[in-house]
């Protein structure tokens with residue numbers, strides 16, 4: 001745990017030392033106010049101390065963890081000794097700077113909280129140094145003990161403070177590691193689900209291809225037989241009303257057959273070779289129509305689908321099937337919302353417009369919209385209100401990622417009149433110059 005604290009802030013103590021080294025020599029100006037005369041010894045002590053700090057910073061930057069610990073210990077003691085030298089050159093116990101000696105261990109703990117040894121080393125150096133000055137100045141042992149007591153208290157508070165700092169830093173570090181681990185796991189799970197989804201799509205594509213083959217054969221002879229029956233029936237004398245009715249029945253049957261063929265073809269085209277798709281200059285109206293054809297199968301039972309996308313809209317540079325996948329997601333979501341809320345006259349509308357240099361596609365419905373708890377979490381991976389058997393919670397997060405890959409944005413909001421609105425904005429295609 002201790003090592004992670006030091007590793008997490010590895011270069012910081014070195015940088016602090018450099019900063020301190022830079023301000024030390026100019027601090028000589030203090031002497032002008034505090035001392036009766038300039039002290040060369042004090043000035044040189046500050047310069048030597050500053051150089052010492054530069055060496056410390058350089059060694060610290062390149063050191064191993066053990067070496068860094070030793071350097072912090074050494075620096076705690078050396079800093080205090082330099083300060084004691086400063087006190088010595090400015091009058092020993094009569095120096096105006098002597099009063100700050102007991103605070104040095106606290107300062108060491110404050111400046112280098114990563115290593116408690118720094119405060120201890122400073123405490124030991126200060127106790128010994130000040131003891132020597134007291135004895136040199138013919139002071140009493142009690143006097144020396146008084147100073148030692150003050151230094152000891154400051155060392156104690158320094159140790160408590162730096163311990164607290166290390167505990168907080170370690171907890172923060174642990175939280176950071178945990179967050180990174182969770183994010184990595186989440187990314188892995190999303191990637192896995194995306195893989196499963198594209199595998200599923202590929203399977204649907206293969207299945208649709210064989211279903212199409214299986215359906216096309218019977219469809220061909222149903223069509224031929226229908227034509228035969230139609231010709232035979234209409235050569236018979238029929239009452240005009242019956243003739244009209246039969247015409248209608250034949251027309252509807254033919255439409256139904258075409259629809260079956262179209263649905264299977266769409267399914268196949270939609271899910272086939274999604275991964276190998278290249279980006280191209282596309283008209284949004286084609287993409288919308290592709291998605292709408294498939295979505296209409298889902299939306300038929302819940303409401304009306306209205307498409308208001310002009311073929312005049314500027315082109316965009318996208319992978320059309322992927323954008324169709326996004327639109328299909330939004331349309332199916334709208335269908336789910338309308339069904340869930342049992343909206344009597346459900347309506348889903350897709351419309352397009354130009355906004356500055358971007359072209360906009362809006363999908364909106366008159367369903368329940370997004371509740372305040374759902375709205376901020378819509379694009380979170382795995383967020384779903386549909387239950388795990390129905391929703392994966394990946395539709396919107398993958399959709400946003402895809403749209404962003406085309407340089408666009410996907411945003412969601414509630415309509416003022418009620419219902420959800422999802423807005424895709426894409427940059428207008430600008431052909432390369434020349």
Ligand code: ADP
Nearest residue numbers: 333334337369384385391392393394395396420
């Ligand atoms: P899923 O559809 O698997 O739940 P999505 O990411 O597509 O995942 O959607 C996340 C959630 O957003 C849905 O569970 C639903 O609560 C909400 N949502 C999406 N579209 C709509 C909409 N048109 N109206 C209301 N809620 C919606």
